Amino acid sequence: MYKNYNMTQLKPGYNLQIATNSQFVLSYDLFQNPTDTRTLIPFLTMIQNTFGYLPEYIVADAGYGSEQNYMAIIDDFNKTPLITYGMFIKDKTRKFKSDIFNTQN
Structure with a gap:
């Protein structure tokens, strides 16, 4: 993870994943992957x-959303x-749907 906004100094960072049910922690794991998308499958396994x-x-938030x-x-x-x-929330806006330069329209 980067320490400042200039992204000039790289610091070690960890990604903690927690599985819950009715606000009770069922499981947790610590990963060195910087993003959630790469931690979901090993965590589920x-x-x-x-x-x-x-x-x-x-059930997971948009940070885990990837085709893989x-x-x-x-x-x-x-x-x-x-x-x-x-892009789920942005896809639902009127401005996004009416943009003729958007390749998805």
């Missing part, structure tokens, strides 16, 4: 190995992902 199963619905994560949850774990993608 660790939970499955520890408890022997995963819930039917995998969606496909792994569906294909490898046979579960349903409830994860929005990073």
Whole structure:
């Protein structure tokens, strides 16, 4: 992780992942990956190995949204992902939908 906004000095950083159910911590793990997208699959694998199963619905915020994560949850774990993608809120705005220069329109 970078110490200042100039991004000139790199400092070691860690990413803590916590799995909860009804505000109770079920599992946690510490990763050296800087983003959430690269920690979801190893974290789910660790939970499955520890408890022997995963819930039917995998719920996470947009930081975990990537095609690789969606496909792994569906294909490898046979579960349903409830994860929005990073542009979800912006996609729903009127300005975004009416922009003729947007390649998605």
